[in-house]
Amino acid sequence: MSRAARWWLLSDLHLDASDDDPRRPGRELPGFLRREVLAARGPERHVVFVGDTFELTGFSEDESLARLKSILDQHVDTFRTLQECAALGVQLHFVCGNHDVELARPSVSASLAELLSPVEPGRVRVHPWFLHVPGVLVAEHGHQHHALHRIPELLRTAVNGTDGLDLPPLAAWHAQPSGSRLSRAGAVARACLASERAERRVRSDAYDVLLQSESRRLALDEDVVRELARLSRFRTVSAVPHTATRIVLAAAGRSIASEQAPAAAGRFARTLEASRSGVAWYISAHTHRALESPLEDCSTRYINTGTWCSDVRGRGPDQSDRQAFPYAMVDVTPAGETSGGLRYWHPTAGS
Template sequence: MAESERTEHDLIILSDLHLSAGYNRRTGTYDRNEDFFYDAAFSRFIDVLLQRAHSEGRAWQLVILGDLADFLQVELPERRAGLTSAPTSVAKLEVIARGHPDFFRALARFVAAGFPVAIVIGNHDIELIWPEVQARFRALLAEHGAVAVEQRVTFHPWIFYRPGLVYAEHGQQYDGINSFATLLQPQLPYRPEVIELPFGSFFVLYLFNYIERLDPFADNVKPVTRYLIWALRTRPIKVLATFGYHLRFFSRVLRKTSPLTRAQQQARRERYRREVLRPAAATIGLPPDVLEAIDRLAAVPALSSRWRQIVALWFDPLLAGGPLALVLWSLYQAVRRLRAPRRSWLALIGALAGLLWRERRLMRPATDPGGYLHRAARAIDELLTAHGLAVPAYVFGHTHTAERAPLRSQDEMPRYFNTGTWTPIVPQTFDLLGTRERFTFVQITRDPHSGAVLPELLVWNDAAGRIEPLPLL
């Protein structure tokens, strides 16, 4: 049977590769903004998938679940009008392809073997929304030997849904720092030739692209809003060296607040749902009412108001570091006064309680339910179940943390998965089984006898050349 005639595919889902300018053969160095150094590992992973397809009779589909590339971390030699315009984004894609030839060759081999690739768009590669960028991406694969790229390489701006099998999306829509007000039509309403970037993108553009000249892995601290607290604790001298960048970031990003009033923003959203979202339902494969209900679960973008920006910039990071600062201050007051007043001891007890709460949150195992994406997956499962559209696996990316957890307390299925990342990780807590990088992914197959769906969270062990279960505690 020809591959184009197959309707059932086993799925390999991975995300958050963050390719940027890559390796410069002339200088023998990587770009300072680069996060993906594993082109050879990815190539070997693809070869193993092709071997398994032959030996096990599998028909794979590769799903890259957002943030394949990081366009904002690609700097062009000349300044161009429209940072996120289609012509500028095509030029950046050329830079990415030159810096990652082995990656594009591997992807082309996969497509040339007859297997489709679905690319879900994330917040760091939203520029893939432009048809011109999609066409150039397909052409790059064709230049490396891929065939039938128009049919086999598809782009999905939001949801990848297969009935009875999987619901998948990148996940930025449930994170107010990175959500888009009108994801399927993300252009600025008053400048449709450029994209309306979320708050988190300006961290990359105005802060990390400069800081990474001194600290190349600054944007590998997740979430990005905690970088300053993390850096103050681990690299205080570098924070002082980059203090000017922080001030410039704060001053510039506060000018990015939406000029629309709350009523105007709401009217824009309702018009988007009516004119763009509902007509897209047939392409996605979900009823319009269900798609609109999922859209209403999205977090309000931080740039929608000055207050939300202040909360994202100051309140959330201070919530992480505040209890520790209060503990230290209370201890200082208690030691300074041997007979400290009652309010000092009450402050100390309250601060210790806050610190304990924070530490318990950071120590949550990756197999326990929690976090905004798990809550979103549970809400989406309830919506799909109510309409007879439920699936056994709900897969997200975005947070860079590989996770697996049941969505219902008494049932093994359905499960929530997070694919993790193929970039270096700066952990928040000590992880005995963790390393600087783990090539994690989700595999979804069917039992050959019962036909039951078998979703698994796996890891590519590049040193051993094999796929293994990901150990989670």
Template sequence: MKTDTRWWFVSDLHLGPDGREPRGTAAAITDFLAAVVLADHSPTRHVVLLGDTFDLSGQDACAAEIEAVADRRPELFGAFRTCVAEEVTLHFVCGNHDADLSREQARASLARLAGRGEGDDRVRVHPWILYAPGLFYAEHGHQHHAVHRQPTILVTGAIPTPLAAWIEHRGGSGQHPLARTGAVLRAAGAVRKAEKVALREPYARRIDDEAARIGLPPDALRALAQVSRFRLVPAAAAVAGRVLARSVGRDRQGAYLESAAAEVHRTLSEHGCAVPRYLFGHTHRALLRAVEASDSCYLNTGTWSADVRGRGPDLADPALFPVATIGIRGPQVRGWVRYWRWSPHRQWQGRSPSSENSFPSLTTKRQR
């Protein structure tokens, strides 16, 4: 583990080719990189975009969509290039909305646009997990959400998921409820079939190759691939329970990821590679909680999009953006989740927002 190292984690920016951004997300992250990351003097700096950085339709159009996102947001990609030039490593973890970043052509386009040079490795794409031994485990989190799970996540070319099938059949000839239900059932069947494929040796060899890249024992990653397996009846019951809880105002948004973090911790502990921090995105709700029956903690990076679902201060104040940070200085390691305040007038305020989660804000003052 390197000393004097800083990691910043943000997720769910949902930047699409159409350029729509109710919160000014691209401008906010651009200024964050300049005012916080580049202003930090740690010898080693990493920025982790923990999934759903982009909203991509996927497959063959993915590389072209990355180009379109960059064309609409030249200042952001300029900031990426400045970070890389200043020896900041950018990590893009794939989420359910940008899973096709792992395709070779899309990965190459992103690396070129973000400024990766010949021979350097400062723009990295992670299809599933980012792991730092003794420090943290990070993934987007959709693998633990039944309606988004991709059992064969390491195979390019995503299978249809139940939620995607439901959304795609909202309009046109698929508007009839029976057509939508049929599409969902077919998608659920495809996910169940993929769960069986994930148990077979050809896919297991892919897992072993990915384990070597991640830095985990192969047996540990094989076990992690089985956490949160899709089962139709429990998945349907969970969705029905969520609908009922929401109708009476008792929905605990994202509780499944807290449970998943505990299961991931148990799995890694069994293989001697547990860590003190487990980071996820996906739920759009920033959190910092203890992992059940352990000394580790679960950190959720929330969202920088307008689709905030938690009851934190960013729900009422669109100028607040959640950031998870891990700082290493000598033997000391600290991890926290804070809100960074941004305004389109580029004025930063250092007050601590009130929150059910008691997160202080990131204090940043603009250099005059």
């Protein structure tokens, strides 16, 4: 059986119920899908949204369902083009990010599939944690390796919804915009304590049942999945000063700069390689810094798909040219060999 396929991966569109982003990712995406994806012929076609596709977090189940529909109604051309992709055989994948974790709710993921592909809902797949294509790629949003945004019991979201999951420290700070600094600091302290407790529950037998189920979905050994779940861990001693630094820099209109592959990416790739489940590409997002680089001490190559919204933080071509939209492309031959890399799409000049 041929393994030939082409994968397009992009992230951080942050589509909202309004359309006030100056870069207008919702207006640019349909052109990319039509000219790059639908125009392609030959192998299987997959489009992966590597998290933060929607502004969809912090809502109840009913609110999440209503908000998802309102976002798609606001971006009608995007909505219709995604429907066209699914109808023409393109497999659509949505990896959950910290801004659209609500997609992990079974009812919300089912609604997304029904809206985008009513005839064949299986054309739309939601990945609460990460997408794994054996021997080819892993795609995860990346917030699980960032203490300020990490949700330790991530898989519980996909089973019980997000109700009851505690906010990460930075999210707890932003959740009280009208509160005093003291009350907001208290929210961060409570979030840190809740995250510490959640990390202990990740190591419990009850959570291990979820990991076993996820290992079957991911086609990975249970021990490997268990190790990956514990690869990054929330620690108050490092998270609190990092949170404080982020808050101060954000108030000054600045951000923490990093132009290299995160250490967690290397740990993730080496963990897979050590278990004979290595992949050619590790693809993540979250930082809004488009980047391609090798990973230390393994054969996997790293790509960060940056962002299509106006909050560009990297020093790539998209910083000086806001009509350069980053994405990753991975081609797989019938023999399973891969090629690809970071690309930039230009609405007027092509990729």
